[in-house]
Amino acid sequence: xxxxxxxxxxxxxxxxxxxxxxxxxxxxxxxxxxxxxxxxxxxxxxxxxxxxxxxxxxxxxxxxxxxxxxxxxxxxxxxxxxxxxxxxxxxxxxxxxxxxxxxxxxxxxxxxxxxxxxxxxxxxxxxxxxxxxxxxxxxxxxx
Numbered sequence: 851x852x853x854x855x856x857x858x859x860x861x862x863x864x865x866x867x868x869x870x871x872x873x874x875x876x877x878x879x880x881x882x883x884x885x886x887x888x889x890x891x892x893x894x895x896x897x898x899x900x901x902x903x904x905x906x907x908x909x910x911x912x913x914x915x916x917x918x919x920x921x922x923x924x925x926x927x928x929x930x931x932x933x934x935x936x937x938x939x940x941x942x943x944x945x946x947x948x949x950x951x952x953x954x955x956x957x958x959x960x961x962x963x964x965x966x967x968x969x970x971x972x973x974x975x976x977x978x979x980x981x982x983x984x985x986x987x988x989x990x991x992x993x
Contacts, residue, residue, distance in 0.1 A: 868980060869987035871897035874921040876986065878902045879909040879937065880953070881929040889924060889982070896983050906932040910940050917941075922949040922990055924982070927972075938970055949989040953977050 876898050880886035883904050890900035901920070903909035906929045913920065923941060927934035934952045941948050952965070955975035965972045971985055 868896055868983045871987070871990070873897065873899055874990055875899040875901065875919055877909060877913065877920040877923045877925075879906055879923065879925040879929070879934070880904065881906070881926060885926075889977070892979050892982065893924075893986065896986075898986065906930075906934075906937050910937060913941055914944060917945045917948075920948070922951070922986060924951045924953065924986070927952055927954040935964070935968070938968060942968075951982070951985055951989065 871893070876893050878886050878889045878893070878900055880889065880902075881904050886902040886904055890902040893900040901912070903912065906925075909925075910932070913923075923938075925934040925937055929937075932940070934954075938950050938952065941950065950970040952970050952972040953975055954972055971989060973981060973985060
């Protein structure tokens with residue numbers, strides 16, 4: 851339907867009206883380098899700092915060195931070495947109230963109940979850029 855189809859200009863306009871960060875530092879963990887870089891670049895384009903890691907164990911090591919460096923974590927669920935949920939558990943042993951967004955692609959072990967119990971937000975892949983930026987903003991601002 852021509853009337854409801856979004857033009858590239860309308861999509862760009864909507865993206866320009868997304869919330870902007872104030873330099874908050876976000877740790878992005880995804881074993882797919884291209885996706886991790888995409889998410890990092892997306893967050894940077896909206897006013898956030900982003901550190902992208904492709905190895906969950908290395909991300910945990912970096913976090914242990916300076917746990918207050920990061921304001922929020924965006925992590926994939928399915929990764930070699932340590933799943934996203936396992937990583938969240940380890941992060942929360944160090945910093946209990948760390949805001950986390952878990953990105954999942956068809957996962958039967960993560961659902962709304964698990965997310966509510968563990969107090970994290972989850973998004974299904976492929977992650978919509980507008981939804982991710984809004985979720986980051988909401989979590990950082992306690993909305």
